[in-house]
Amino acid sequence: MAIMTDGTVPARGTSATKVAFFNDPKVRSLIFQGLALALLVFVIYSAVSNAVTNLSNQRIAAGFGFLDQTAGFGISQTPIAWSESMSYGRAFVIGLLNTLLVAVVGIFFATILGFIVGVSRLSPNWVISKIAYWYVEIIRNLPLLFQILFWYLAVLAAMPTPRNSYSLFGLFFANQRGITVPKPIFEAGSGAIGIALIVGIIAAFAVRSWARKRQAATGQQFPVVSTMIGLIFGLPILAYLASGMPVSFDYAQQGRFNLAGGMTLIPEFVALTLALVAYTAAFIGEIVRAGIQAVSHGQTEAGRSLGLAEGRILNLIVIPQALRVIIPPLTSQYLNLAKNSSLAVGIGYPDMVSVGGTILNQTGQAIEIIAMWMGCYLTISIVTSIFMNWYNARIALVER
Amino acid sequence: MKRIVSTLALGAALGLGATAALAQAPSTTLRNIQNKGFVQCGVSQGLAGFSQPDSAGNWTGLDVDFCRALAAAIFNDPSKVRFSPLSAKDRFTALQSGEVDVLSRNSTWTIQRDTSLGLNFAGINYYDGQGFLVRKSLNVKSARELSGASVCVQTGTTTELNVADFFRTNNLKFEPVVFATADETIKAYDAGRCDVFTTDASGLYAERVKLAKPDDHMVLPEIISKEPLGPVVRHGDDQWFDIVKWTHFAMITAEELNISKANLDQMLQSTNPEIRRTLGAEGNFGEALGLSRDWVVRIVRHVGNYAEVFDRNVGPSTRLGISRGLNALWNKGGLQYAPPIR
Numbered sequence: 001m002a003i004m005t006d007g008t009v010p011a012r013g014t015s016a017t018k019v020a021f022f023n024d025p026k027v028r029s030l031i032f033q034g035l036a037l038a039l040l041v042f043v044i045y046s047a048v049s050n051a052v053t054n055l056s057n058q059r060i061a062a063g064f065g066f067l068d069q070t071a072g073f074g075i076s077q078t079p080i081a082w083s084e085s086m087s088y089g090r091a092f093v094i095g096l097l098n099t100l101l102v103a104v105v106g107i108f109f110a111t112i113l114g115f116i117v118g119v120s121r122l123s124p125n126w127v128i129s130k131i132a133y134w135y136v137e138i139i140r141n142l143p144l145l146f147q148i149l150f151w152y153l154a155v156l157a158a159m160p161t162p163r164n165s166y167s168l169f170g171l172f173f174a175n176q177r178g179i180t181v182p183k184p185i186f187e188a189g190s191g192a193i194g195i196a197l198i199v200g201i202i203a204a205f206a207v208r209s210w211a212r213k214r215q216a217a218t219g220q221q222f223p224v225v226s227t228m229i230g231l232i233f234g235l236p237i238l239a240y241l242a243s244g245m246p247v248s249f250d251y252a253q254q255g256r257f258n259l260a261g262g263m264t265l266i267p268e269f270v271a272l273t274l275a276l277v278a279y280t281a282a283f284i285g286e287i288v289r290a291g292i293q294a295v296s297h298g299q300t301e302a303g304r305s306l307g308l309a310e311g312r313i314l315n316l317i318v319i320p321q322a323l324r325v326i327i328p329p330l331t332s333q334y335l336n337l338a339k340n341s342s343l344a345v346g347i348g349y350p351d352m353v354s355v356g357g358t359i360l361n362q363t364g365q366a367i368e369i370i371a372m373w374m375g376c377y378l379t380i381s382i383v384t385s386i387f388m389n390w391y392n393a394r395i396a397l398v399e400r
Numbered sequence: 401m402k403r404i405v406s407t408l409a410l411g412a413a414l415g416l417g418a419t420a421a422l423a424q425a426p427s428t429t430l431r432n433i434q435n436k437g438f439v440q441c442g443v444s445q446g447l448a449g450f451s452q453p454d455s456a457g458n459w460t461g462l463d464v465d466f467c468r469a470l471a472a473a474i475f476n477d478p479s480k481v482r483f484s485p486l487s488a489k490d491r492f493t494a495l496q497s498g499e500v501d502v503l504s505r506n507s508t509w510t511i512q513r514d515t516s517l518g519l520n521f522a523g524i525n526y527y528d529g530q531g532f533l534v535r536k537s538l539n540v541k542s543a544r545e546l547s548g549a550s551v552c553v554q555t556g557t558t559t560e561l562n563v564a565d566f567f568r569t570n571n572l573k574f575e576p577v578v579f580a581t582a583d584e585t586i587k588a589y590d591a592g593r594c595d596v597f598t599t600d601a602s603g604l605y606a607e608r609v610k611l612a613k614p615d616d617h618m619v620l621p622e623i624i625s626k627e628p629l630g631p632v633v634r635h636g637d638d639q640w641f642d643i644v645k646w647t648h649f650a651m652i653t654a655e656e657l658n659i660s661k662a663n664l665d666q667m668l669q670s671t672n673p674e675i676r677r678t679l680g681a682e683g684n685f686g687e688a689l690g691l692s693r694d695w696v697v698r699i700v701r702h703v704g705n706y707a708e709v710f711d712r713n714v715g716p717s718t719r720l721g722i723s724r725g726l727n728a729l730w731n732k733g734g735l736q737y738a739p740p741i742r
C-alpha cells in the first residue's frame with residue numbers, strides 16, 4: 001500500500017466497487033493457481049517424456065512388464081508362500097508385507113513402552129523418573145541406524161550357535177538363527193476356531209457397549225474385562241475341543257546346520273523391532289509426558305475432591321484429556337516408525353526397500369521400483385494418518 | 401543411502417536430460433574425459449587384489465590397474481584417474497547415470513546387463529566362478545551337504561541368483577541372508593549369522609583375510625557358476641567402447657608378445673612386424689581409436705602387460721596367491737585371448 005508524501009494512507013473503498021478485473025483478488029488467485037498448475041503439468045510431462053526417450057535411446061527397458069518375470073532369488077522371511085521360481089511382483093509384495101509386519105508390531109510395542117516411559121518420567125519416585133529421563137535422553141540422541149546395528153550384533157553375540165541352542169522344555173529355542181517355536185498346523189475343520197474367535201471378539205465388544213449403556217442409565221456395574229477375556233479366549237477353545245482338536249504342532253528338531261521345522265523369528269526381525277521400539281518409545285514417552293502435563297492440575301484436584309480413587313482420576317479424567325494433546329504428534333511418530341523401518345537394509349532384513357533394491361538391481365528398472373516404493377510408503381502413511389485423524393476426532397472434546 | 405542418491409540422480413538425469421553424458425550426441429565420452437582431465441572409474445568398495453585403497457588412500461588392484469591403463473593410454477599419465485567406490489547394487493546405476501565413465505569392478509557379464517541395463521561389456525579381464533566358504537568346524541566336505549544352511553550373500557549380484565539356482569537344482573533347502581555391502585555380509589558371517597559365505601572365488605579369497613580367524617574357514621571344492629568379470633561402459637558411445645575394449649586387448653597382446661615394463665625400450669627397437677604394429681612403429685591404430693600412436697607403449701610403460709598386472713595384484717606371490725588357471729593366455733592353457741592388432 002502506497003504511503004502519501006504527507007504520511008497519510010490513500011483512502012480506500014471509493015473505487016473498491018469497480019476494481020479492474022485483473023485487480024480482483026479472486027480472478028488473480030485463479031489465474032496464479034492456473035499458471036502454477038500448468039507449470040507443474042508441463043514439468044511432469046516433459047520429465048516423463050524425456051525419461052522415456054532417453055531410456056529408449058540407451059535401450060534401457062522400461063515399464064512394469066518385468067513384474068511377471070521369474071525372480072530367481074531367495075528371501076529369508078516370507079509371510080506368504082515363496083519359491084525362487086515365482087515372480088518379481090510377488091517378491092515385492094513379500095517385501096511390503098515384511099515392512100508392514102515390523103511397522104505394526106513396532107507401533108504396538110512402542111506405544112506400550114512409550115506410555116510407560118512417559119508416565120514414569122512423571123512418577124514421584126525419584127529413581128523411576130530418573131531412569132526414564134536418562135532412557136529418553138540417551139536413546140533419542142543416538143542415530144537410529146547405529147542402534148539397529150547395535151541390537152543386531154548384540155542379539156547375534158548373545159545367542160549360542162545353532163548346535164548349542166538355548167531351549168525351553170524342548171519346545172522353544174533361541175540361537176544365532178533366531179527364535180524358534182512350534183508351528184501350528186491347521187487341519188480340516190480348524191476353520192471353526194477362527195470363526196469362534198471372530199464371534200468372540202464381536203460378542204465381547206457388544207457386551208462392553210451394553211454394559212456401558214446400562215451403567216450410564218442405571219449406575220449398575222458389570223465385570224466387563226473378565227467377560228471379554230472369557231469370550232475372546234473361551235469361545236475358540238470350546239470350538240477347538242468341539243471340532244475334535246484339529247490343530248497339531250510341528251516341533252523344531254536339531255538338523256545338521258540348524259533346527260529344522262517349527263516357526264522362526266529371524267534375528268534381523270528381532271533386532272530391527274527392538275531398535276525401532278526402543279527408539280520410537282523415547283519420543284512417545286516425551287509426547288505422553290507433555291500430554292499429561294498439559295492437563296491442568298485443577299482437574300486432578302477436582303477429581304480428588306469428588307472422592308475418586310487415583311487410578312480412576314488417571315483413567316477417567318487425565319488420560320482422556322491428555323490424549324487430545326498426544327494423538328497428533330503420536331501420529332507423526334507412527335509414521336516415522338513405518339518409514340524408519342527402511343533402515344532394515346543395513347542388517348539384511350528383507351523389507352520392501354531391501355527386496356525392492358534386489359529387484360531394481362537384477363532388472364535395472366530403477367524408475368519403476370522407486371515409483372513403487374513411493375506409492376507404497378505414501379499409502380501406508382496416508383492410511384495411518386486417516387485412521388489417527390478419525391481416532392482424534394472421536395476423542396475430541398464433546399461440548400455439551 | 402548412496403544408492404538412493406545415485407538412483408535419484410539417474411532419475412533426474414534421465415528425466416530432465418540434463419546430464420552431459422546422456423544429453424550429448426554419441427562419441428563424446430572421450431572428449432569429456434580429455435576436457436575434465438581424468439577418467440572417472442567405478443570400482444568396488446574394497447576387495448583385496450581387485451580394488452582397494454591403502455592407508456594413504458592410493459587405490460591398488462587388478463581392476464584399478466585397468467583404469468590406470470586407460471588413463472595412461474589417454475593422458476600418458478596413470479594417475480589421471482579418479483575412483484568411485486560402488487557397492488554391487490549401486491554400480492550399474494552409477495554407470496547409466498553418467499556418474500562414472502567406466503565400471504571396472506568385478507562385474508559379471510550377463511545377457512541381462514548387456515541388453516536391458518543398456519550396458520556394454522568391453523571384455524573379460526578375469527575369468528571367475530562362484531564358490532562357498534564355510535567354517536572348518538562344520539565338517540562339510542562338499543556343497544551338496546549344505547541342505548538347511550544359512551547363506552550370507554550380497555544383494556544385486558549374480559551370486560544371489562546362482563546360489564538360489566544351485567540349491568534349487570540340487571533339491572536342497574537354504575536360508576538366504578542378504579546384505580547391501582560386502583562388509584556387512586562378511587561381518588554377519590563372521591558373527592555366526594550364517595553357515596556359508598558365498599561369492600566369486602576370487603572374492604572368497606579376498607574377503608577371507610578380513611575374518612577374525614581366517615584359518616578357521618575353508619573354501620569348498622565346488623565352483624557353481626561362470627563369472628566372466630570385465631570392464632563395462634554405457635550403450636551409445638562406440639568410440640569409447642572401442643578404447644576400453646582395446647586397452648584390455650593391448651595388455652593381453654603385450655604379454656603374448658613378451659613386451660613388459662622391463663624390456664619396453666628394447667622392444668621399441670624390434671624388427672618383428674607384430675611388435676612394431678603393436679607399439680605404433682608401423683601402422684597408426686592408436687589414432688584410429690582416437691588416442692595417440694604410442695598408446696600401447698604408454699600402457700605398458702606405466703602399468704605393464706596383463707601378466708605383470710595379474711602377478712602384482714593377485715598372483716602366487718601375493719597374499720591372495722591365485723594361480724593363472726583360466727586366466728592364462730590361450731596358448732598356455734588358459735582363456736585369455738586378444739584379436740590381432742593389425
Ligand SMILES: N[C@@H](CCC(=O)N[C@@H](CS)C(=O)NCC(=O)O)C(=O)O
Nearest residue numbers: 444445487488507508557558582603
Ligand atoms: N561378480 C558378481 C559379484 C560381484 C560382487 O559384487 N562381489 C562382492 C563380493 S566379493 C564384492 O565385490 N563386494 C565388494 C563391494 O561391495 O564393495 C556380480 O557381478 O554380480
